[in-house]
Amino acid sequence: MxxxxxxxxxxxxxxxxxxxxxxxxxxxxxxxxxxxxxxxxxxxxxxxxxxxxxxxxxxxxxxxxxxxxxxxxxxxxxxxxxxxxxxxxxxxxxxxxxxxxxxxxxxxxxxxxxxxxxxxxxxxxxxxxxxxxxVSRLLGGRRRESVPAYATGHFFRDVDSIEELETIVAEEARSHVDRGFTALKQKIGLGRHFPWGTEEDLRLVAAVREEVGDGVDLMVDANHSYDVADATRVARGLADYDVRFFEEPVPPEVGYYADLADRTVTPLAGGECWAFREEFDRALAEGGLAYVQPDVTSAGGITSTARVASMAEARNIQTYPHVFGSAVALAASLQVLATIPGDPMLEFDRTENPIREGLAVEPITNDGDRVPIRDAPGIGIEVDEDVLAEYEVEL
Missing domain, CATH: 3.30.390.10 (Enolase-like, N-terminal domain)
Known part of the structure; x- marks a missing residue:
C-alpha cells in the first residue's frame, strides 16, 4: 500500500x-x-x-x-x-x-x-x-455543538399476549419522555417471532402514541421484516399515527423502496444495511428514501458516512445516521453529526448496554432531548482500560 x-x-x-x-x-x-x-x-x-x-x-x-x-x-x-x-x-x-x-x-x-x-x-x-x-474539525467544520436525539428502544420481550407487550412498550415510552426525550423510535415486525401479524404491529404503535400524546415525534422500525404488500398495509396504517418515518420496512434491496414509496405517503428511511458510496448512490438515485441512515460501524466508517451525507444533501435528502453500538460508535457518530447539513438527529439507543455506558471514561449522556457533541481530540472519548479488561473475551 x-x-x-x-x-x-x-x-x-x-x-x-x-x-x-x-x-x-x-x-x-x-x-x-x-x-x-x-x-x-x-x-x-x-x-x-x-x-x-x-x-x-x-x-x-x-x-x-x-x-x-x-x-x-x-x-x-x-x-x-x-x-x-x-x-x-x-x-x-x-x-x-x-x-x-x-x-x-x-x-x-x-x-x-x-x-x-x-x-x-x-x-x-x-x-x-x-x-x-x-474529527469534526478535520472533516471540515462543526455546524452544531449539540444534536437533537430520539430514544431508540421499545423492543419485543418474552410475553404471552399482545396486551402485555403493549403495556411494556407504552410504559417504556413514557419513561423516555419523562427523561426529556421528545422523539422516540419503536420496533414492529412481530410476525418473525410471535403468532401475530401486521394488525398487532399497528396496535403497538397505537399504544405508544396514546401513551405519549401528539407532541412527541414517533419513528417506527420494522428491521426489513415485510414484503412489499405487508409493508404497504402497515405504511398506510401508520399514517393515522403521524409517524415521522418508517424505517427498513422491506429487505434492503434499493428497488423495493421506490416501489413502496409509490404506494404510501408515510416517509421511508433506510441504509443501515448498505455500505460505501456506490451502494448509497444507487439507493439515492432509485428514489423512495426520505431519510438515509448510514452507520459508521458498517457503511465504511467515518469516511463513508461523511461522503453519504454529502451525496444525500445534493439530492435534498436528510441523513440520520444509524447508531446501535458501544461508546466508540456513539462518539464517532456524533463527530459526523456535527458536520451534517440540514437538521440531523442522533439515534440514542436506550436499551440495556453496560458496554455503552461504561466504556468511555466520561459517558455520553443526553441533556433533555439533545446530546452535546464534544470538541475534544479524535472522536472525543477516552476508553476506560479497566472496563475494557472487564468485558474483553476470548471466543
Missing amino acids: ARYGSAYRASAEKETGMEIMDVRAIPLRRELRARFANAQKWIGSREYCLVRAETRKGVVGWGECWGPIAGNREIVERTVAPRLAGERVDEVEALHDELVFELRSSYHSFVPASVVSGVDVALWDAYGKSVDRS
Whole structure:
C-alpha cells in the first residue's frame, strides 16, 4: 500500500510520528439480564469487535466493527494489520479507499465493510488525537455543538399476549419522555417471532402514541421484516399515527423502496444495511428514501458516512445516521453529526448496554432531548482500560 518514496516517507514520519505501528482487534461481550428482540433476532448479549490503532508516537485510536466478533477479528488482525504497518494515520481517506480496493480483490464477491469501518474510525480517532483536533474539525467544520436525539428502544420481550407487550412498550415510552426525550423510535415486525401479524404491529404503535400524546415525534422500525404488500398495509396504517418515518420496512434491496414509496405517503428511511458510496448512490438515485441512515460501524466508517451525507444533501435528502453500538460508535457518530447539513438527529439507543455506558471514561449522556457533541481530540472519548479488561473475551 505504500505510495511514496522512502526518502519522503522517512522525512514525514520523523516530523510527525504518525506512522501506524500496531492494529489490533479487541473482542468485548456482556450477557444481559433479560433478552429482547427486534424483527431480526433475539438479543441476549451485547458483543463488539473494537479496533485499536497505535502510532509510532504512542497515540491510540479506537474504532468499532458492526456484527459478531468472529470474522471481523480475523480479517483485522491477519489481513488488514500487516497492510497498514508503516502507513500514516493522516492519510486515512486514501487508506480507506485502498483497503476497499484490496479487500474486494481478495474476496471478489464482497468487501468486509464492517472491518473497513472499524479500522477507518480508529484511524480517524488516532489522526485527531495526533494533531489535537476533533474529527469534526478535520472533516471540515462543526455546524452544531449539540444534536437533537430520539430514544431508540421499545423492543419485543418474552410475553404471552399482545396486551402485555403493549403495556411494556407504552410504559417504556413514557419513561423516555419523562427523561426529556421528545422523539422516540419503536420496533414492529412481530410476525418473525410471535403468532401475530401486521394488525398487532399497528396496535403497538397505537399504544405508544396514546401513551405519549401528539407532541412527541414517533419513528417506527420494522428491521426489513415485510414484503412489499405487508409493508404497504402497515405504511398506510401508520399514517393515522403521524409517524415521522418508517424505517427498513422491506429487505434492503434499493428497488423495493421506490416501489413502496409509490404506494404510501408515510416517509421511508433506510441504509443501515448498505455500505460505501456506490451502494448509497444507487439507493439515492432509485428514489423512495426520505431519510438515509448510514452507520459508521458498517457503511465504511467515518469516511463513508461523511461522503453519504454529502451525496444525500445534493439530492435534498436528510441523513440520520444509524447508531446501535458501544461508546466508540456513539462518539464517532456524533463527530459526523456535527458536520451534517440540514437538521440531523442522533439515534440514542436506550436499551440495556453496560458496554455503552461504561466504556468511555466520561459517558455520553443526553441533556433533555439533545446530546452535546464534544470538541475534544479524535472522536472525543477516552476508553476506560479497566472496563475494557472487564468485558474483553476470548471466543
